[in-house]
Amino acid sequence: MLSLIRQSIFSTQTTTRRASSYVNKMRTLEWWKNDDSAMKAEFTRGQFVLFLDKQPLVRSKERNAPGFNLQLLQHDVLKQALSDHGLTLKNSDAALLDATVADATSASASSEEEDLTAIFAVGLKSPPSSGPNSAGIASLSDSLSAALGGRFIDARLAMLSMEWNEEAKMVAKGQALLRWNRLYRKCPKCGSGLEMKASKTRADCSTCSRQFYPTLSPVAICLVRDESDEHCLLVRQPQTRKGVYTAIAGFCEPGESLEDAARREIAEEVGIELLSNVSYANLSQAWPFPNSSLMCSFIGVADRKIQPEVDHSELEAAKWFTREEVAAAFQATIKDPFLSSPADDPHHLSYIPPQGTIAHHMIKQWLQTK
Amino acid sequence: MLSLIRQSIFSTQTTTRRASSYVNKMRTLEWWKNDDSAMKAEFTRGQFVLFLDKQPLVRSKERNAPGFNLQLLQHDVLKQALSDHGLTLKNSDAALLDATVADATSASASSEEEDLTAIFAVGLKSPPSSGPNSAGIASLSDSLSAALGGRFIDARLAMLSMEWNEEAKMVAKGQALLRWNRLYRKCPKCGSGLEMKASKTRADCSTCSRQFYPTLSPVAICLVRDESDEHCLLVRQPQTRKGVYTAIAGFCEPGESLEDAARREIAEEVGIELLSNVSYANLSQAWPFPNSSLMCSFIGVADRKIQPEVDHSELEAAKWFTREEVAAAFQATIKDPFLSSPADDPHHLSYIPPQGTIAHHMIKQWLQTK
Structure with a gap:
């Protein structure tokens, strides 16, 4: 649903009020979903959940407590680690997952709204193994997780084992949007190329202008x-x-x-x-x-x-x-x-x-x- | 969900029993959805709900009572009327809607299951008008409804006005499946042609073998x-x-x-x-x-x-x-x-x-x- 939150189209029938954190977050996410330039501007200051071969990067809790947390990565850290492995951090591989408070001090009384940054899922595939064994694939996963901290685990196991329900939902959403982004490349009506929103929440046909949304x-x-x-x-x-x-x-x-x-x-x-x-x-x-x-x-x-x-x-x-x-x-x-x-x-x-x-x-x- | 109802794969842990009409109907529909030759064999003995330009053919109730009923048509009657208008009744334009008892006498104690026939939705489009006015379009709708009885009405109005909830659901299902059949022609992944099941409840890619189901x-x-x-x-x-x-x-x-x-x-x-x-x-x-x-x-x-x-x-x-x-x-x-x-x-x-x-x-x- 299209929102133009930053263009002052919201009216209130009484006095102006500060939106609740929840409302602010939902409206910001909606804005990013629909406005590609706003979404792209968030990319370098965003946080990232990395999926390698559909497996999210997670970290164990301290002292072997049960459950996992997502290993959230800053843009520059992830970019450097990928670059060290011959890979590139690209907007086209990323989908919008959530929003989080950028800086706790900005939510002061003087500010009308909290400053939010985006959390993205990024999906990468290991290159095909050069030989008959999968040693090359295993080593990319091992090497990347060593560089970034944490480990890659099966997405279903991750969903069942996250400490926080909100993080389990982010695994579900990342899995779903990255899959949809890989699958919906051609218009089902005319076969022309589809153009994905930067958020990966809509795909538009370049020829017949039909719009497609992630299938549920x-x-x-x-x-x-x-x-x-x-x-x-x-x-x-x-x-x-x-x-x-x-x-x-x-x-x-x-x-x-x-x-x-x-x-x-x-x-x-x-x-x-x-x-x-x-x-x-x-x-x-x-x-x-x-x-x-x-x-x-x-x-x-x-x-x-x-x-x-x-x-x-x-x-x-x-x-x-x-x-x-x-x-x-x-x-x-x-x-x-x-x-x-x-x-x-x-x-x-x-x-x-x-x-x-x-x-x-x-x-x-x-x-x-x- | 694939069922092989006619191949005796159902076991019962006690004695054999006659399935309830509801169960028999649901399992027969499931069989038809998945088995193209069984589905196609039902075509000539089926009943049809005709949609012209997305409008279903309905009939008013007697004495101007409020509400409509679907105008269900036998295969031969519909085929003849379409032929008289230069149109063809084709399986490729039809989607499976429901099943109904073929002949009340067949549900006797001697028969284990009721004999069911299929109800199909058939979607046709008026040919483009030959001139600047739409007289040609109006006349196909008028002429077909005169030949078949009833009239074509807006599908939304039909859903809100059907006497029976089951018929309103058939309008919804026909509208949805016929639309999906028109829209999903190419594989969203590879762009190759999709092959529709005769029931129009699944489409298979001819190249990459992916399967697609009607989107909801x-x-x-x-x-x-x-x-x-x-x-x-x-x-x-x-x-x-x-x-x-x-x-x-x-x-x-x-x-x-x-x-x-x-x-x-x-x-x-x-x-x-x-x-x-x-x-x-x-x-x-x-x-x-x-x-x-x-x-x-x-x-x-x-x-x-x-x-x-x-x-x-x-x-x-x-x-x-x-x-x-x-x-x-x-x-x-x-x-x-x-x-x-x-x-x-x-x-x-x-x-x-x-x-x-x-x-x-x-x-x-x-x-x-x-």
């Missing part, structure tokens, strides 16, 4: 419980770790509400028609794997006498479990976040998805609210 | 109330009819939850930071204008002492209103669904959005739940 795929994820509320239906997806059961999820399609999508996915995947409408489980979450999903949580009620009839092209298994079984799997997941000791029985419920995922939150919420 | 843009729409719950904040969008005020809406962005998007849009558009987290207002709705939006409803609380500071690039006005003022506008909207008599004062709240829109539902719900 809304997903309905639904926990199915029975009428007694003593049991829930969980499913095993073939690609997940042994012993992990989760809620049913699927992409929303054109013409559907999120609620319609939840009902349809349950019918498709386990052959069950819910007894009533689903209700929202009070959480949605951006989840950029494999693409940019927007996970929206629901709870539905089904008749437990109806056994699931599994679509084996999608799922490995689906079963009703008691509260006690689910609570045990929840505790096992908290104690063993890497889900490393599943039971030998392939159908046994050993774990639920790890903390930080929306499915974990939904199942925890169900366990707590009886 | 999730939107957070939020009604802001004050702490007393006696007032709500409504806004005027410049493109809407005079006197209409509504809730604040904006597109969700990568890395955000729906709840984050609602908070951000309120900050951007009216300069207000909400006092607490937003809560879901129990409804989402597909809304295909101008693109494929998925509207998700929320309610938020703000301090009424903070006057809105309007972003005039987005909005014309924003104001706090009392319950009485909103109730009067709600009543006026019910009585005058075409919103034809706004007050002379441009800032006066005369109407809310019409029945059938999510904003109408949210405002009605707020009025009813105090």
